[in-house]
Amino acid sequence: MGLTPRQEKIAEMVKTLGPITGEQIAERLHVTRAALRPDLAILVMSGMVEARPKVGYYYTGKNVRSMLTEQVGRIKVQDVQSVPVVVTAGTSAYDAVVTMFLEDVGSVFVVEPGGILIGVVSRKDVLKVAMGGSDLYKMPVKVLMTPMPKIIVTTPDEPVLTAAKKIIENEVDSLPVVVPASQQDNKALEIVGRLTKTNIARLFVDLGEGRGGEQL
Amino acid sequence: MGLTPRQEKIAEMVKTLGPITGEQIAERLHVTRAALRPDLAILVMSGMVEARPKVGYYYTGKNVRSMLTEQVGRIKVQDVQSVPVVVTAGTSAYDAVVTMFLEDVGSVFVVEPGGILIGVVSRKDVLKVAMGGSDLYKMPVKVLMTPMPKIIVTTPDEPVLTAAKKIIENEVDSLPVVVPASQQDNKALEIVGRLTKTNIARLFVDLGEGRGGEQL
Incomplete structure (x- = not known):
């Protein structure tokens, strides 16, 4: 989105002097208000600039990039999540x-009845055990899984941007998407999806x- | 980016009737050209609309989304790639x-002297072999790697969007970033990075x- 030199000049003026009225800008540029x-x-x-009645124009600093940021922020985990693959303990x-x-x-989630999340097992976890010479047939996943509450989770209505940040910062391949389980145990989380x-x-x-993200 | 009802109406008019002059639009809307x-x-x-001298206004269909598409398209693989991890055959x-x-x-690349790419081995490949009971100490990676030319590759100057599409469509976790090797064998590719x-x-x-992609 390119601005003309005059628009750039006006934006700069509003940035440094704002709030400023249209008349004041016109005066400084030696043009008419209509022009x-x-x-x-x-x-x-x-x-980039907003108008406030009886106050004048002031600078917001928004641009195509920041509008994009705003719009991408509206996409939720539930808009892109996959079905979780689960096994029992x-x-x-x-x-x-x-x-x-x-x-x-790349990983499966370990659940108790009712889809309550208790752990996660990745290819990496199994490979580590296999390299150590353990018998994979005899070892239950419960022994090698990363257990709750150590697992980083996300929720269906979390912005996908926040969830993606969790994936990057915690160096994991996926996050279980969870909701509070409708049970007495209020710490129990039910798995409803996975975000990879x-x-x-x-x-x-x-x-x-230019496809997807219908929120945009 | 919201348009006013009148702007929407004009856009629609230019879309269906364009190229159309400002005078013609003004006439149809019963307003002055200046207004x-x-x-x-x-x-x-x-x-969204472009003006061509002596022809009039015509519809381009561009919007914030398509401008974004244009801008993201300028980011290259080399702008985001990682260092490749390699082993010998x-x-x-x-x-x-x-x-x-x-x-x-998650995977290592198999190279010959000069960094010539000959294969790739993933956690999944090794896990498959380990599950089959093979002795991982005795098996050279050459036996279980996916060999060239079956490997999907990318280049430093490929748009990252195109490369990301290759990753999705071929269901792989990463792509080797390659350049033609400076040798007589013009099919040989030297690995210079990995895109994950x-x-x-x-x-x-x-x-x-709002960070990164300085090209934007």
Whole structure:
């Protein structure tokens, strides 16, 4: 979004002197108020400058980039999440890996009845155990999983941007998407989805190609 | 970026009737040409409508979203890529996994002298072999790697959007970033980086938070 030299000048003026009235800007530029109107309209339209009645124009600093930030911030985890792949605590490490291969996922979530999340097992976890020479058939996933509450989680209505940040900062491949379980135990979380780096990459491609993110 | 009802009406008119002159639009809306000027300026500014001298206004269909698409398209693989982690063909599967753990990567690239890419080995590949009961100490990575030319690759100057699409469509976690090797064999590719889903997710977070992508 390119501004003309005069629009740039006006934006700079509003930034340093604002709030400033249209008359004051016109005076400084030696033009009429009417001649300024299209330029001011464009600056207001772009979001960079706002008009406040009886006060004048002031600078917001918004631009296409910051509007984008605002809009991407509206996309929620539930808009891009995948179905979670789960196993029970007694499942053997071997069967957990078979599930990973069949479902083509990098980790499986370990649940109790009611979908209550108790752990997560990744390819990396199993590989570590396999390298140590353990018998994967005999070892239940419960032994090698990362247990709650150590797991980083997200929720369906969390902005996907915040969740993506959790993935990056905690160096994990995916997050379980959870909701409070409708039970007496108010710490219990029910798993309702998973958010992976693949979901993020797909969203990036969709947005970049002008698809997806209907919120935008 | 919201348009006023009159701007929407003008955009629609230009879309269906364009190219159309300012005078013709003014006539249809029963307003003066001067009264239209700010609205037309905004539509041109937004990129949605373009003006061609002696022809009139015509519709481009561009909006904030498509401008974003244009801008994201300018970010290259080399702007976000990571350093590649490599092993030689004779490395044992066991040592390749140790390298994966030490470097905390999901796959390692197999190279010949000069950094010529000949294969890639992922955690998944090794896990599959380990599950089958093979001796990881004795098995060279050459046996279990995905060999060239089956590997999907990217180049430093490819748009990161195109590369991200390759990752999604081919269901891989990363792509080797390659350049033609300066040798007689003109099919040989030298590995100079790796592009992972983590790189894409980080770019998404950076763009969403208004950082990064200095090209924007």
